[in-house]
Amino acid sequence: MDAEAAKLLGAGLAAIGAGVAAVGVGNVFGSFLESALRNPSAADGQQGRLFIGFAAAELLGLLAFVVAMILIFVA
Amino acid sequence: MDAEAAKLLGAGLAAIGAGVAAVGVGNVFGSFLESALRNPSAADGQQGRLFIGFAAAELLGLLAFVVAMILIFVA
Amino acid sequence: MDAEAAKLLGAGLAAIGAGVAAVGVGNVFGSFLESALRNPSAADGQQGRLFIGFAAAELLGLLAFVVAMILIFVA
Amino acid sequence: MDAEAAKLLGAGLAAIGAGVAAVGVGNVFGSFLESALRNPSAADGQQGRLFIGFAAAELLGLLAFVVAMILIFVA
Amino acid sequence: MDAEAAKLLGAGLAAIGAGVAAVGVGNVFGSFLESALRNPSAADGQQGRLFIGFAAAELLGLLAFVVAMILIFVA
8 A cells, every 4th residue: 555545544534533522522512402402591601601512512523623634735 | 665655555544534523523513412402491502512523523524524525536 | 465455355344334233223223212202291392403413314324335335336 | 366266255355335324223223222211201202313323324234235236246 | 353353343234233133023922912912803904014214213223243254155
């Protein structure tokens, strides 16, 4: 396998990582919504932490996407 | 393996990522619906966060699909 | 591996993504049904969101299937 | 790897997708049965949505099987 | 890798799908039994849906087995 082939293959593998990160994002929002509907008055107070958790999980998915893009267009 | 072969193989790998992201989307909606049916009156107030979470997880799946399309038609 | 071989292999990989998306769809409906049977009178009011969530997860699985079809018949 | 080999290998990969979809189908029915036994009188009213969810998840598994069959007999 | 080798390897991959489907089948029966033991008098009334769910998940595992058999004996 030459380097040109490997970097395209690697981009595909990296895209799996972007998809898997969506499970983590879904987990953050799913758990938040589940509990926010049980205790709606407290939901606004926890919104800051929701977005920190969402951003942390989303960031990892975007990093996987960035790796895919770098492999295709830069490497 | 030449580059032409690798990018088609990579597109298939990237499509796995699109599918896995559906688990995250399903998690957001599943948790929301589970709790919305327990406390229907509060469901409308959390709808904004539902769509933020849905969009965040869906985005990562669409990014994986974009990687597949770039690998097939651009790279 | 030549390009003809890789696109067939890639189609098989993409089909995994279609199957995995079914887990997400199953999650949306599973959670909905579980709660709809606990509170049947509220189920009709949440049906709109059920179908948005179902469509969002199903879309990602269909995208993976589209990638498989493009790899077999177009690429 | 030549094209003849790859399409047989790809069909095997696609069959994984068919199997994984069964997890989603099992999730729909599992959650339904769990709650139907807790509230049997409401089970009949939700049967329509049960079959929509079952069909949606089953469809994605059948699509993966279709990809496997196309790879073996058509491509 | 020649075609003879690939179809044997592909059959092995397809068998993974058959195994994964057992998770879905196990989910259907597990949830049913868990609730049937909590409410045994209602279990008989839900038996029809139990077998529909079991058959749907089992079918996808059998399809993966069919792909493996076709790969070994037909392709």
